[in-house]
Amino acid sequence: MKVRFFGAVGTVTGSKFLVETPRARLLVDCGLYQGLKQLRLRNWKRPPLAPASLDAVILTHAHLDHSGYLPVMVREGLEAPIYATPPTRDLCRILLPDSGRIHEEDARYANEKRFSKHEPALPLYTERDAQRVLPQIQPLDYADTLEIGDLRVRLSRAGHILGAASVAISDGHREILFSGDLGRSDDLLMQPPEPPDAPQWLVVESTYGDRNHPVADPVDVVANILAQTAERGGVLLIPSFAVGRAQTLLYCLHEVFAQHPELRLPVYVNSPMATDATDLFERYVDYHRLSKERCAAVCDVATFTRSVEESRALAEQRGPLVIISASGMATGGRVLHHLKALAPDPSNTILMPGFQAPGTRGAALVAGAEAIKIHGRYVPVRAQVIPLDIFSAHADQDDLVRWVGACRVPPREVFVVHGEPSASDALRHRIQEALGYRASVPAYGERAGLR
Numbered sequence: 001m002k003v004r005f006f007g008a009v010g011t012v013t014g015s016k017f018l019v020e021t022p023r024a025r026l027l028v029d030c031g032l033y034q035g036l037k038q039l040r041l042r043n044w045k046r047p048p049l050a051p052a053s054l055d056a057v058i059l060t061h062a063h064l065d066h067s068g069y070l071p072v073m074v075r076e077g078l079e080a081p082i083y084a085t086p087p088t089r090d091l092c093r094i095l096l097p098d099s100g101r102i103h104e105e106d107a108r109y110a111n112e113k114r115f116s117k118h119e120p121a122l123p124l125y126t127e128r129d130a131q132r133v134l135p136q137i138q139p140l141d142y143a144d145t146l147e148i149g150d151l152r153v154r155l156s157r158a159g160h161i162l163g164a165a166s167v168a169i170s171d172g173h174r175e176i177l178f179s180g181d182l183g184r185s186d187d188l189l190m191q192p193p194e195p196p197d198a199p200q201w202l203v204v205e206s207t208y209g210d211r212n213h214p215v216a217d218p219v220d221v222v223a224n225i226l227a228q229t230a231e232r233g234g235v236l237l238i239p240s241f242a243v244g245r246a247q248t249l250l251y252c253l254h255e256v257f258a259q260h261p262e263l264r265l266p267v268y269v270n271s272p273m274a275t276d277a278t279d280l281f282e283r284y285v286d287y288h289r290l291s292k293e294r295c296a297a298v299c300d301v302a303t304f305t306r307s308v309e310e311s312r313a314l315a316e317q318r319g320p321l322v323i324i325s326a327s328g329m330a331t332g333g334r335v336l337h338h339l340k341a342l343a344p345d346p347s348n349t350i351l352m353p354g355f356q357a358p359g360t361r362g363a364a365l366v367a368g369a370e371a372i373k374i375h376g377r378y379v380p381v382r383a384q385v386i387p388l389d390i391f392s393a394h395a396d397q398d399d400l401v402r403w404v405g406a407c408r409v410p411p412r413e414v415f416v417v418h419g420e421p422s423a424s425d426a427l428r429h430r431i432q433e434a435l436g437y438r439a440s441v442p443a444y445g446e447r448a449g450l451r
Contacts, residue, residue: 001019001020001021001151001169001171001174001176001449001450002019002020002021002447002448002449002450003017003018003019003020003176003201003203003415003447003448003450004017004018004020004445004446004447004448005017005415005417005442005443005444005445005446005448006018006048006049006444006445007029007031007033007048007444008029008031008065008205008417008418009417009441009442009443009444009446010420010421010424010443010444011033011035011036011039011357011419011420012035012065012207012355012357012418012419012420013031013032013033013034013035013039013065013357014031014032014033014034014039014042014043014065014069015028015029015030015031015060015065015066015417015418016028016029016030016031016048016069017029017178017203017417018049019151019169019176021149021150021151021171022150023149023150023151024055024056024148024149024150024151025053025054025055026054026055026056026057026058026148026151026153026169027049027054027056027057027058028057028058028060028167028169028178029057029058029059029060029066029067029178029180030057030059030066030067030068030069030070030073030082031063031064031065031066031067031068031069032064032065032067032068032069032099033065033069034064034065034329034331034357034360035329035331035357035358035359035360035363036357036358036359037359039359040359043069043072043124044124046076047069047072047073047076048445050077051073051074051076051077051078052077052078052079054078054080055080055148055149056080056081056082056083056146056148056153057070057073057078057080057081057082057083058082058083058084058140058153058155058167058169059082059083059084059088059092059137059165060158060164060165060166060167060178060180060181061084061088061091061158061160061161061163061164061165061180061181062084062087062088062091062092062095062161062163062243063095063161063181063241063243064095064099066180066181067088067092067095067096068095068096068099070082070092070096070130070133071096071099071100071125071126071129071130071132071133072124072125072129074129074132074133074136075125075129075132078136079136080136081136081137081138082133082136082137082138083137083138083139083140083146083153084137084138084139084140084163084165085139085140085141085142085155085163085164085165085287086139086141086163086284087162087163087280087284087287088162088163088164088165089137089138089139089163090280090283090284091161091162091163091243091277091280092133092134092137093134093137094242094243094273094276094277094280095242095243095273096130096131096133096134097127097130097131097134098272098273099125099130100123100125100126100127100128100129100130100131101127102332102333103123103124103125103126104123104126104127106121106123106332107120107121107122107123109375110376113375113376140153140155141155142155142156142157142165143155143156150171150172151169151170151171152169152170152171152172153167153168153169154167154168154170155167155168156168156193156194157191157193157194158179158180158181158182158183158193158194159182159183159184159187159190159191159192159193159393159395160180160181160182160183160190160193160244160393160394161181161183161190161243161244161393162190162243162244162277162280162281162284162287162288163284163287164180164181164183164190165180166178166179166180166182166193166194166196167180168197168199174200174201174450174451175198175199175200175201176199176200176201176202176203176450177196177197177199177201177202177203178203179193179202179203179204179205179403180205181205181207181393181394181418182204182205182394182395182399182400182403183393183394183395184213184392184393184394184395184396184399185395185399185402187248187289187393188218188248188251188252188289189244189247189248189251189281189288189289189290190244190288190289190393191288191289193395193403195403195406195407196403196404196406196407197407197408198407198408198409199407199411200411200412200450201411201412201413201414201415201448201450202404202407202411202413202414202415203414203415203417204400204403204404204414204415204416204417204427205394205395205400205417205418205419206400206416206417206418206419206423206424206426206427206428207355207394207418207419207423208355208392208394208395208396208397208400208419208423209397209400209416209419209423209424209426209427209428209430210397210419210422210423210426210427211396211397211423212396212397212398213389213390213392213396214389214390216390218252218390218391219252219255219256219259221388221390222252222253222256223256223259223260223263225349225351225386226256226263226265226322227260227263228349228384229319229320229347229348229349229384230263230265230319230320232319232320232346232347232348233318233319233320233347234319234320234345234347234348234349234383235317235318235319235320235321235322235323235342235347235348235349236265236319236320236321236322236323236348236349236351237323237325237335237338237339237342237348237349237350237351237383238322238323238324238325238350238351238353239325239326239327239328239329239330239335239339239350239352239362240271240274240324240325240326240327240328240353241326241327241328241354242271242273242274242277242326242327243273243274243277244277244393245328245353245354245391245393246269246271246274246277246278246324246326247274247277247278247281247298248391248393249324249353249391250267250269250278250298250299250301250302250324251290251298252391253267253301253302253322254297254298254301257301265320265321265322266303266321266322267301267302267303267321267322267324268302268303268304268305268314268321268322268323268324269302269303269304269305269324269325270305270310270311270314270323270324270325270334270335270338271324271325271326271333271334271335272306273326273333274304274324274325274326275304275305275306278299278304281295281299282295282296282299302324311334311337315337315338315341319347319348323338325338328353328354328362329356329357329360329361329362329363330360330361330362330365330372331360331361331362336361336374336375339361339372339374339379340374340375340379342383343372343379343380343381343382343383344379344380344381344382344383345382345383346382346383346384347383348383348384349383349384349385349386350365350381350383350384350385350386351386351388352365352366352385352386352387352388353388353389353390353391353392354388354389354391354392354393355389355392355394356387358420361373361374365381365385366385366387368385369381397426397427397430400427401427401430401431401434401435404431404435404437405434405435410435410436410437411437412438413437413438413439413440413448414428414431414437414438414439414440415439415440415441415442415448416428416431416439416440416441417441417442421441424441425441427439428440428441
């Protein structure tokens with residue numbers, strides 16, 4: 001059995017891990033590269049492996065950096081089944097077509113405004129390409145066993161977002177466990193990750209491998225930010241991932257309004273994708289901490305805008321109010337139109353509630369950029385920008401080390417992936433020092449023999 005690392009090495013995006021034996025070839029995750037241009041350009045190259053050669057794809061969860069390259073793979077010949085938990089399957093039905101639409105809209109806008117270096121600008125893939133993926137996604141729930149060739153696959157709960165899973169792959173003698181993106185032990189919505197059993201090899205993410213989350217009550221923090229923004233008569237704009245983050249923010253706002261009725265403001269979720277994802281939280285109540293009744297109460301906090309007309313009308317409203325809009329790193333979507341309207345006004349607040357990958361507009365905002373480029377033009381940033389890591393859905397360094405250390409038998413090696421270089425190396429060092437396990441940070445394309 002061999003594993004090869006085709007993504008999420010040296011970066012937090014583009015997850016792709018190939019497991020192969022003489023009788024089977026499985027790809028764990030099929031993610032899109034995001035962030036820095038040199039990484040995004042990889043999306044346009046030929047797939048790093050022949051799509052038709054795969055026997056299956058296993059998804060850890062639905063975020064685009066783990067699923068968003070599937071439309072390219074299917075277009076280029078992937079016919080194998082794609083396995084995921086039922087919530088992940090249904091989230092992909094939302095995220096992938098939406099991603100295709102955004103690629104098409106961005107290309108169309110670039111052609112209209114003539115700011116692309118390419119003539120004409122083309123989408124990486126279309127909504128139709130994304131729709132072709134969906135019939136291939138098959139449900140595989142936690143603890144179910146799937147046999148493919150001489151390999152057995154089993155999923156376990158990873159926390160992080162709805163339906164997220166860790167993936168164990170065994171040939172009957174050897175086992176490798178892919179953590180996927182691990183959630184926090186104290187997440188507001190998601191249950192904690194299941195500990196590993198006794199894999200000989202472990203592939204662990206390291207998004208927060210070099211730091212721990214601040215200790216703070218998110219309800220108190222948001223209440224203070226909300227009060228300051230309302231006093232200025234401004235808009236609190238929250239760029240948010242549509243899946244997981246948006247629902248956590250709604251829960252937090254629900255708690256703020258319950259504890260501080262005087263702060264109750266109109267809340268709008270301006271993201272069709274986040275709206276649909278929130279519906280799934282109500283459907284899959286067994287996959288998170290909230291009861292059906294509490295989940296319904298949280299969802300009632302906001303007005304959900306679906307149509308373009310509603311979105312345009314919202315862009316003309318003035319505060320005090322709250323707008324939650326995708327995407328979380330301000331790389332695309334409706335949030336860009338809100339940023340153009342709201343960033344120049346110092347009465348407004350832009351809350352960045354999580355990790356911002358290098359090269360994204362979100363990272364530029366957090367770094368204090370005086371202007372950000374949107375749709376070919378620079379927009380001045382005079383609004384208050386507040387980075388806030390307390391909403392991260394990722395395990396921090398202490399959580400990651402505890403999870404790795406929960407193995408019943410020390411693994412032969414731990415491969416540290418899905419992190420910026422400094423974060424991955426810090427976690428590698430911490431695992432070696434604290435646990436005494438052999439750990440390494442693989443390079444792009446590296447192949448490891450599992451003997």
